[in-house]
Every structure is written in structure tokens, then in C-alpha cells.
Amino acid sequence: MVLHVEPLVSHRVVCHHACALAFSSPALTLESWRRGLTKTLERTAALLLRSTLECHSGVPRALQRSCLRLSLSWVVSSMRLLYLSALLILVACRHYQVDTVHRSLSSGPAIQWKTDIEWDEARTTVAGGKVWLLIDGHPFLISEDAVGNYSPIEQADYASHKVPPDALSASRAWWAGNGQTLYVIRQKDELLVYSREYSEVGPRDPPYSLIKLIRYDKKS
Secondary structure (H helix, E strand, C coil), X not given: CEECCCHHHHHHHHHHHHHHHHHHCCCCCHHXXXXXXXXXXXXXHHHHHHHHEECCCCCCHHHHHHHHHHHHHHHHHHHHHHHHHHHHHHHHHCCCEEEEEXXXXXXXXXXXXXXXXXXXXXXXXXXXEEEEEEXXXXXXXXXXXXXXXXXXXXXXXXXXXXXXXXXXXXXXXXXXXXXXXXXXXXXXXXXXXXXXXXXXXXXXXXXXXXXXXXXXXXXX
């Protein structure tokens, strides 16, 4: 009998699914998220049973059943822990800022990205910084943890950065092996800012998350 356990594989699958669901829509309900994650847990459990428990034909059937019960017990306890972890991830991922503007949103707002970078004394390392989104000249703070200087992304390059084709604007920064891509999209009288971060040693193609909602409460 060979037992081979790879909990990190299932953990990555579940956590990725949790964040992907959370990022998919700001209106996602906890119940719909729970149903989607439960299906992932069921698929993961079946995968673990197939890949972690390999009983050779010569092993007595009673021992095989004992091994199966042990494996099922481990899977159930692991799934409970993963479910709790994924729920905590959902809460963290779903956090975003909301700004309300007491004026109307123009039909074609002028959008610019601005970065205030704080360098170390040698000007070789980013010590901090802020990222601003300027909409018709009005600044909105997007992040207080700038990766580097942000440059606009041409619309022709949206697809390669997984930016929706109807995004109003997008920008990206890369510094010292870490990067971030931002884009803003319009939904009626609201502007939604999405972000994703990546690095040379982390996920290369993570999903986007909503980090800012700008709501205009007056009609044009």
C-alpha cells in the first residue's frame, strides 16, 4: 500500500476558486459562493482519493477498507480546514473602497493615472508611494502601496493583459520582480477599478479583484 499526500495541491485549487469567485462579481452572494466552492471541494476530494490512496491488488481487502476509512477521514478534516481558509480569503478579497461623488458623470470622462513614488536614499528601491486615478481632473486615491511608476496600456494590448475590451483605461507597473495591472470600467453611473498583482515567483496570471467603486449620485 502506498499513501501519497499532496495537501498543497488541493489548497491551491480551493483558494484559487475562492478568489476567482469573489473577483467575478461585486454582487456575488455568500450562498452562491458556498455552492460553487462546495462543488470544488467535492471534485478535490475525489481527486485526492484517487491520487493519494493506491492499494495494490495483493493487499488484503480488510486492510484496503481501513486505508479507505483513514483517507476519507483525512479528506473530510482537510476539506473543513480548507473551507474555513477559503471563507477567510473571500472576506479579504471582497474588500474594496467606495467613493461617492455628488455630481454627474460625463459621457466620456477624461482619465489619467498618476503615481507618487517614494524612493530610498539611493533611489534604487521603492520605499512606498500612492497611485491616483484622475477623472476629469478630480483625483481618487487607488492605492497607498505603489509597485513602481504606472504606465498606460494601449487598447490594442488589452487582450494580452486580460483587460476587458470596453475598459475606459488601464495601466501597469513593474519593479524588482513585482508587478500590478489596473483598469477602470464603467457601469451606468459607477466607475469600477480592478487590480491584479503578480511576481516572478508567484502566480503569473492571477484573476482581477475589485478594489475601488466610484459612484456618481447625480444624473447627467
